[in-house]
Amino acid sequence: MPTFHEAQTSVMELAQFAASRGWLPATSGNLSVRVSDQPLTFAITRSGADKSRLQPEDVLLLDADMRAQGDTPYKPSAETTVHVALYQKFECGSILHVHTVYNNLVSELYAEQGFVEIRGHELVKALGHWEEGAAVRIPIVPNWADLHRLGSAVAEAAQADVPAVLVRAHGVYAWGDTPDDARRHLEAIEFLCEYMYKLHLARGRGTV
Numbered sequence: 001m002p003t004f005h006e007a008q009t010s011v012m013e014l015a016q017f018a019a020s021r022g023w024l025p026a027t028s029g030n031l032s033v034r035v036s037d038q039p040l041t042f043a044i045t046r047s048g049a050d051k052s053r054l055q056p057e058d059v060l061l062l063d064a065d066m067r068a069q070g071d072t073p074y075k076p077s078a079e080t081t082v083h084v085a086l087y088q089k090f091e092c093g094s095i096l097h098v099h100t101v102y103n104n105l106v107s108e109l110y111a112e113q114g115f116v117e118i119r120g121h122e123l124v125k126a127l128g129h130w131e132e133g134a135a136v137r138i139p140i141v142p143n144w145a146d147l148h149r150l151g152s153a154v155a156e157a158a159q160a161d162v163p164a165v166l167v168r169a170h171g172v173y174a175w176g177d178t179p180d181d182a183r184r185h186l187e188a189i190e191f192l193c194e195y196m197y198k199l200h201l202a203r204g205r206g207t208v
């Protein structure tokens with residue numbers, strides 16, 4: 001498990017990476033790294049920070065009740081509820097939440113069935129599925145305004161073998177055992193969302 005200082009640095013590096021891809025527009029998104037298990041503590045971005053230029057003080061150490069450890073004038077991410085619910089369900093070490101046009105489009109296209117299925121695509125290997133013709137179903141949950149309800153909905157929908165949940169017309173939560181794993185999963189999910197949307201368009205035009 002990392003120290004708070006190490007986790008803080010990881011959160012800042014992850015934010016730099018996601019921001020460089022344009023995945024954290026208009027202060028959206030939140031990122032966290034687990035620091036301890038029992039009791040649960042984790043480093044997470046503060047609410048409203050511009051995640052493309054985080055300073056160390058923009059990353060807070062919180063407990064499972066979302067109380068900041070140590071002095072800070074800042075409030076934790078409004079979506080800390082989702083991070084806590086996922087850390088309590090899984091032993092993951094890092095959780096990343098981003099808003100992108102492609103993950104939003106896919107969440108709308110497949111919202112009614114409650115998941116998007118990706119079958120037989122090479123990049124599902126990056127999500128841990130190496131078997132022939134593997135399929136993954138990424139759950140899609142409503143964008144509940146009540147953030148405790150949103151946290152419960154994401155955690156209930158989350159499956160151990162698919163490290164992501166889409167929130168309709170909002171964004172995606174992706175996680176992994178380590179910050180690098182979470183980042184790889186997020187990159188794969190974003191690639192696959194772009195692919196699924198463009199495949200949908202191409203099929204509509206009859207070009208594939």
Ligand SMILES: CSCCC(=O)C(=O)COP(=O)(O)O
Nearest residue numbers: 027028029030047048077078
């Ligand atoms: C300005 S984006 C709306 C809130 C949101 O969805 C988000 O991801 C950022 O919220 P935070 O409190 O973590 O800054």
Ligand SMILES: [Zn+2]
Nearest residue numbers: 028029079171
């Ligand atoms: Zn969000």
